[in-house]
Amino acid sequence: MMLVRSASAPAPGRLENEDHVFRYGDLVGVLDGATVPDGFDTGCVHGPGWYVRRLAAxxxxxxxxxxxxxxxxxxxxxxxxxxxDHGGACDLDHPGTPSATVCLLRHGADHVDYLVLCDSPLVLDLGARVQVISDERLRTAMADLRQKAELARVGGEPDPATRFRRAVALQxxxxxxxxxYWVAAANPDAAYHAVAGSLPLHGPERVRRAALLTDGASVAVEQFGLFDWRGLLDLLSEAGPGELIRRVRLVEAGDGQRRSGFKRHDDATAVLCEFED
Structure with a gap:
């Protein structure tokens, strides 16, 4: 049996949550829509919130x-x-077309199947160890972009806004x-570049717990260092996913640590799946 608990919240000051969590029977998923910076075109009449809801359905x-x-x-x-579903009203070849990260977990009779596409990690409790399933290609791409932006600054480019627009265009x-990097957007081939596999639900290294996270929640470990991955799983088990998001917001509000990219805050989603042997 799989027990599922979840929490999801928009970034402070924003009405729409561009994350989406869903469960259809044995399938649990988390999607994180890519926020569009102000002033950037997407070629689409729909936004990331629409996209994640349609993709989940x-x-x-x-x-x-x-x-x-x-x-x-x-x-x-x-x-x-x-x-x-776009209905022919959108330019789906536009580089800014709506997109989303994907993290999926499916409960089978004696195993779980997983899929991770882009930067929404899956954290697995295997008893003696914790395994993190992640897709590092966006992180690598962003590191390359930051290096190029720094070279442009050293080269004398005067306008930070111009550098930012150029970085978004390069991304x-x-x-x-x-x-x-690969992400769910308009090209179905992206699915076949996901990190996917299966793990057992029986035996000494069976999956006991699994956390599906958007990067707005995984920053608790990856950026803020509030605890390690096992500590994150323990917090989810003992206090619930909502407590993880609350602690992330406290850090964001308390000392002003800024996230990478153009956002200080982000939508945050955490899902905990617990399995009985």
């Missing part, structure tokens, strides 16, 4: 139609279906490219 339909199919195939089918150019 299409993943649910794919899971119902093909419950035993590979998660990569179901994600590809869902992306293709959402492409049709968009690397989206869903072989030497860039």
């Amino acid at each position: 299409r993943l649910g339909l794919a899971a119902a139609d093909r419950p035993a199919a590979a998660l990569t195939g179901n994600l590809a089918a869902a992306i293709l279906a959402v492409r049709a 968009r150019e690397q989206m869903n490219r072989t030497h860039g």
Whole structure:
């Protein structure tokens, strides 16, 4: 049996939550829509909030139609279906088309299947050790962009706003490219570049607990260092996912640590799945 608890909250001062958490039977998922910086075009009449809700619904339909199919195939089918949902009103080849990270976990009879695409990690309690399933390609791409931006600054580029716009344009150019990073958007091929696999639910290294996180929640470990990954799992088990988000907000408000990129705060989502042996 899989027990699931979740919490999700928009960034302070924002009305819309561009994260989305869902459960369809044995399938649990977390999506993180890519926020569009002010003043940037997307070629689309829809926003990231619409995209994550549609993608979640299409993943649910794919899971119902093909419950035993590979998660990569179901994600590809869902992306293709959402492409049709745009209705021909959008330029889906635009580099800023709405996109989202994906973290999926599916409970089977004696195993769990997982899929991670872009920077929404999956944290697994395997008893003696904790395993983090992550997709590092966006992090690598962003590090390259920061290096290029620093070189531009040293070279005498005078306007920070110009550097920022150039960095966003460069990031968009690397989206869903072989030497860039992969994310759910309008190209179903991205699904086949996800980090995917299966782990047992029985035996000494069985999965006991799993946390699905957007980067607005994983910063508790990755940026703020509030605890390690096992400590994060323990907090989720003992106090619930909402407490994790509360602690992240306290750090953000308390000492003004800034997140990487153009946002100080982000939407935050955490899901805890617990499995009985």
